[in-house]
Amino acid sequence: MSTVKRDPITGGYIYLTVEDIEYRVYYEEAGQGIPLLLGHTAGSDGRQYRHLMCDEEVTRNFRCIAYDLPYHGKSLPPYGHKWWAEEYNMTRARMMAFPNALSDALTLERPVYLGSSMGGHLAIDLAHDFPDRYRATIAVEGALRSATEYVDVGMDGIRREFDNPNVSRNSVGAAMLLNMSPYSPEEAVREVQWEYMCGGPGIFAGDLYYYYYEHDMTPEQAAEIDTDRCMLYLLTGEYDPNTSPAETQAVADRVKGSEFTAMPKLGHFPATENYPEFRQHLLPVLNKIAAKAADR
Template sequence: MTTTVKHDKAIGRYLYLTIDDIEYRVYYEESGQGIPLLVQHTAGCDGRQYRHLLEDEEITSNFRVIAWDLPYHGRSLPPLSVKWWEQDYNLTQGFFMKFVVGLADALGCEDAVYMGSSMGGNLAPDLALHYPGKFRAVVGLEAALHSPGYYLDYWFHPEISNDAKPAAMYSLTSPTAPEVGRRETTWVYSQGSPPVFKGDLHYYSVEHDLRDTAKEIDTSKTAVYVLNGEYDFATTPEEGQALADQIDGAKIFPMPGLGHFPMSEDPAQFFRCIKPVLWEIRDSVIPAKALAAAN
């Protein structure tokens, strides 16, 4: 008797990455071939948010999609050489950028595209500013110049149930998204380590601040795209527009019918919004190479 076994396309494995003399065991999944597309999850979550992207035939026929769990998230455990239980977890901008750049280098991702959402979205313009030309393009989903006010003890407090985080995240999803997508998004949030969501918001809400420096981003070296969901009240479309307005050459695309977690709450609608952006990036001249040729 022959049994048919169904598998996803994505393949997962662990990579050892050393940052600031500390070795991290990092879980990642990848699928497809072509231009490397590195995708960063939101605060307090993990790479499962991108599982639909990893399976899309059109995207994976053109892009090598790589999704990971940031250290301390999902299947990427805390490092063995650090007494992490004796210190507060706070994600810093410096570490965050070094991690993404180091991961890209370790996986041989040349002329790659970076895309992230929420804290990952805010990292997109930070990478364009601090690592010009490292990525051919960065895509900021739910991104803003500055996202103050979210680094709160409320997110890690003995009197607050761990159910509070997924409930709050549910309110950030689109009311028009399929219920199964909204529930899956919050299900993943319910599994995060209690201090990690608050610690991620240290980068998102304290260190990320491009109000005075966004104008220094050179889109001739790294193309910048900004997309914010219609129903995202944490980083509104107006905030995305304000970010794009400060970056000469940045492009902004609307995401109607979507909230703060477009890739997981309503993948079908997200694909309608993101594919034109990805095809434009695929078909465009790499900014850094074009600049080098001109010189």
């Protein structure tokens, strides 16, 4: 009898109420130990973390929980709410509310939050606004803000098409190819492309409302982050055209006690486009978090 190959990942749905609207949210988990919430990039979903959630060196000490924001992946728009009659735009307050609500619903004790791209921006916002909720946040491809490039350069240029709710899914998927490293294996790069071709119309555009506008942290606000209460780790790929290592370094320069690592040969989607390379930078961070938890 042949052995059936399975991933050590289980999935399910949970109901979360955010801003007086009830959402049916899909999430997957694997592992045990310190809760690790995994936030996906704009326009995609939690599938981005499937490699991480199958990594025994991670799941040995961490309960990994990847969730699909509403309108993304397997999380449908809210039933009973006329979502089709309004424009979808993700706000800063709502972005923070979802991991907070999920953490409360699952009764997680001071989880770690790891997010990429817009999730990387969120990691910085959470460390600033909710330092006592999270023991640490990990910003992958995070920066103080991204609006300058978009407003000053892209409003009338080619980047505008990324923010157009009527652009085809194929075009969005093709555009993502420009955001990854030339060193990443094609099979992984194509997986990122596929995930973006699966998105609902206008959702990527609405996520960019948070990414470009609502996340806008001043250097003075960044300096307020207390890493003794919530440690902030920063990881950015060398080949990310959206957030350069220099832009992430600007965060680290302002946040006393934070730790920044520039990741050679990686692009904007490191957890998916080249997980074997990404884990070389992630594991040391997770080991520090686990060691600190063990000392308490």
